[in-house]
Amino acid sequence: MSENLTISVTEESPSVQAHLAMLQDVIQRMASNSSSCKSWCITLVSAVLVIVADKGKPDYAWIALLPAVIFACSDAYYFALEKGFRETYNKFIEKLHSKSLISSDLYAIKxxxxxxxxxxxxxxxxxxxxxxxxxxxxTYITKTISIG
Structure with a gap:
């Protein structure tokens, strides 16, 4: 079958349902990864601030910014991927309804x-x-008020 041939499938087709299920799983995974970034960030920032407060070294509180920056970048990356996969899902649905799907649409998940x-x-x-x-x-407030 040629890559550019339009294929005839319906919404109930097992291949269409499997493709949509895979896209939904990928979108859900990206959302879950984004949520995990926030959870881990809170945990690490809190741990760093507790250790800094316990040791009495308020100048080291800025170390807590490192996980915040790293997880913010990771979170934004996962959110961008989620947006890209949502766009893939929406375009697939549009092509399905307009009956303009080609065979590569069923196999490409990017x-x-x-x-x-x-x-x-x-x-x-x-x-x-x-x-x-x-x-x-x-973090700044904690450093200036609570820690010293």
Whole structure:
């Protein structure tokens, strides 16, 4: 079968259902990874601040910013991938309804769109900066008020 031939499948087709299920699983995994980034970040930042407070070395509180920055970047990356896979899912559905699917559409599971645009959108998202900016501010407040 040629790559450019339009194929005739319906929404109930097992191959279509399997493809959609795989895309949904990938999207769910990216969302789960994003959630895990936030959980691990809170855990590590808290642990660093507790150790710094216990040792009485307030200048080392800035070390807590390192996991915040690393996890913010990872979180934005997973969020960008999730956006790309959502775009893939939506384009697949559009092609399915317009009966313009080609055989390679059923076998390609990769994020659609420009990943650099998705990453910029992810960084601008409130789910990223709305979590990590307050965490950085709380680290600063903890360093200046509580620790010294």
């Amino acid at each position: 994020p659609q769109g420009e990943m650099s645009k998705h990453q910029i959108d992810a960084i601008k998202s409130i789910s990223i900066w709305g979590f990590y900016i307050p965490l950085v501010l709380m």
